[in-house]
Amino acid sequence: MIRRRGSLRSPLRPFRPVCAAGGPSAPALRRARPSLRRSRALPHASRSLRRSLAASRPLRPSVRIRRRPSLRIRRRGSEPAHALPPPVGRPDPPPPVPPDPPPRLRAGPRAAAAGGPSGGRTVSRAVAPCITSAHRLEEEGCKDHKSEAHSKVPTLASSSTGSCSPPPVCPYNFRHKRHKAPAKMNNRASWDEPTTKILLEMCIEQKNQLNWSDRCLTKLGWRNVHSRFRAATGLQLGMKQLQNKLNNLRRQFFGWRALENSSSLGRDTQTGGVSADATYWEQEQQDTQARSQPHSVKPPPFLDLLFELFGHEPQDRGTLLSAGGIREGTPSMGTEGNFVDLEDDPAPATSARFSARAKSKRPVREYSVDSPTKKRSDNLEQYIRDLSDSVAKRSLLRAPSAHEQLNRCLEILKEDGIEQGSELHNQAMFSCGQSSDCRTTFLGLDTKAARLSWINFYWNMMHKK
DNA sequence: TGACGAGGAGTGGATGGCTC
DNA sequence: GAGCCATCCACTCCTCGTCA
Numbered sequence: 001m002i003r004r005r006g007s008l009r010s011p012l013r014p015f016r017p018v019c020a021a022g023g024p025s026a027p028a029l030r031r032a033r034p035s036l037r038r039s040r041a042l043p044h045a046s047r048s049l050r051r052s053l054a055a056s057r058p059l060r061p062s063v064r065i066r067r068r069p070s071l072r073i074r075r076r077g078s079e080p081a082h083a084l085p086p087p088v089g090r091p092d093p094p095p096p097v098p099p100d101p102p103p104r105l106r107a108g109p110r111a112a113a114a115g116g117p118s119g120g121r122t123v124s125r126a127v128a129p130c131i132t133s134a135h136r137l138e139e140e141g142c143k144d145h146k147s148e149a150h151s152k153v154p155t156l157a158s159s160s161t162g163s164c165s166p167p168p169v170c171p172y173n174f175r176h177k178r179h180k181a182p183a184k185m186n187n188r189a190s191w192d193e194p195t196t197k198i199l200l201e202m203c204i205e206q207k208n209q210l211n212w213s214d215r216c217l218t219k220l221g222w223r224n225v226h227s228r229f230r231a232a233t234g235l236q237l238g239m240k241q242l243q244n245k246l247n248n249l250r251r252q253f254f255g256w257r258a259l260e261n262s263s264s265l266g267r268d269t270q271t272g273g274v275s276a277d278a279t280y281w282e283q284e285q286q287d288t289q290a291r292s293q294p295h296s297v298k299p300p301p302f303l304d305l306l307f308e309l310f311g312h313e314p315q316d317r318g319t320l321l322s323a324g325g326i327r328e329g330t331p332s333m334g335t336e337g338n339f340v341d342l343e344d345d346p347a348p349a350t351s352a353r354f355s356a357r358a359k360s361k362r363p364v365r366e367y368s369v370d371s372p373t374k375k376r377s378d379n380l381e382q383y384i385r386d387l388s389d390s391v392a393k394r395s396l397l398r399a400p401s402a403h404e405q406l407n408r409c410l411e412i413l414k415e416d417g418i419e420q421g422s423e424l425h426n427q428a429m430f431s432c433g434q435s436s437d438c439r440t441t442f443l444g445l446d447t448k449a450a451r452l453s454w455i456n457f458y459w460n461m462m463h464k465k
Numbered sequence: 466t467g468a469c470g471a472g473g474a475g476t477g478g479a480t481g482g483c484t485c
Numbered sequence: 486g487a488g489c490c491a492t493c494c495a496c497t498c499c500t501c502g503t504c505a
Contacts, residue, residue, distance in 0.1 A: 191469090191470085241470080243495095244470065244471065244472085245470080373467075
């Protein structure tokens with residue numbers, strides 16, 4: 001049996017154009033040249049592995065440890081005796097902070113809603129001994145403490161990699177409530193649809209200009225978006241506010257898409273909502289009579305733009321084949337009869353939040369390609385034959401080639417009555433010929449109106465009308 | 466009361482600099 | 486070149502404030 005495993009996360013850092021754009025400094029050049037980066041990245045990776053083995057501890061898990069809501073750890077407000085000196089370079093001394101209120105349990109809406117781990121808080125594995133001085137700086141009134149805290153004290157993240165010098169143990173308050181931040185909502189963002197659309201379009205523009213790393217815009221991309229957004233809208237929003245908005249849209253999009261995929265439903269191309277046959281809604285109505293649909297499953301606005309932005313993330317660049325488990329009857333998630341398409345992977349989609357997280361970490365996917373029962377366990381030739389058969393079967397299930405897709409597009413256009421040589425026909429063929437994404441989306445649409453709308457949208461998008 | 470936005474905490478990976 | 490540590494970066498999760 002050959003197990004198809006999800007794509008491996010590259011140990012190499014993705015190239016960040018912003019680094020190279022900063023100037024011809026040596027670090028920038030090293031970052032810009034993968035061959036130079038490799039020289040350090042691989043030794044570091046092997047070093048990390050050796051460290052883990054030497055310390056007889058497992059490698060860092062890829063998922064965070066969750067605890068019950070009531071176990072959320074917060075630190076005590078009292079100042080540790082060994083407080084670090086105040087940060088340098090901050091002109092205005094922070095105002096005195098009133099003493100913290102007595103500790104209490106916080107039971108927010110999430111805690112109330114969380115009957116189990118799904119609503120739990122995220123807690124560091126080593127949070128107890130790790131008071132972050134960033135937190136202390138915050139309480140001293142330093143609003144923008146992150147960079148300074150980063151540069152002066154070990155953070156939890158850094159201490160996890162630095163095995164020799166854990167930060168000093170400090171007293172903690174397990175139920176400390178963060179003191180109220182002063183109400184400074186003067187520049188509160190108010191996102192209406194046109195503004196959101198402008199933001200998305202600018203993000204897509206930056207993505208097309210390759211100012212895009214794994215999952216998001218690069219720093220340079222954000223700078224560009226920020227400046228252009230200000231120029232276009234006149235709104236004086238900060239970069240963080242733009243990032244927050246995009247983050248929320250992204251979460252909405254993945255949540256909605258996860259629901260769409262995991263529930264075997266479809267997308268109503270007319271309304272942007274979830275489509276299904278009548279029997280599904282009847283069943284659903286019985287199941288959910290007492291509860292309404294949560295907001296997170298509502299289709300987010302500008303689905304097409306979001307799909308353009310997040311619909312094809314780099315972790316979906318394909319899957320790898322790895323041979324293994326031939327001898328054992330490895331449990332399989334799918335067989336020839338129930339083969340699951342990669343795009344419809346329901347595995348990571350248990351919830352909106354989880355799915356958004358799963359998307360970010362190139363989830364491991366396992367698919368089985370069942371092979372016939374082996375006649376002889378030590379027959380290498382038989383193994384090779386099985387392997388070849390499996391690959392051949394997979395080839396039969398592969399996606400159609402670009403040429404085949406283009407031919408299919410031609411047929412559909414003909415069926416839709418789009419005259420060859422017309423402007424619309426030319427636009428459609430040009431767009432489909434240029435982009436596999438455009439082609440795939442075009443072929444996936446069910447109605448003529450949706451197809452024409454898509455071509456029109458794609459054409460305008462590419463030519464910035 | 467729920468939706469939404471802001472912001473902090475913490476995570477994981479990559480890389481730079483220093484020392485041996 | 487390896488080991489160690491610090492730093493940077495982008496991300497998710499969570500809490501809290503505001504507002505309709």
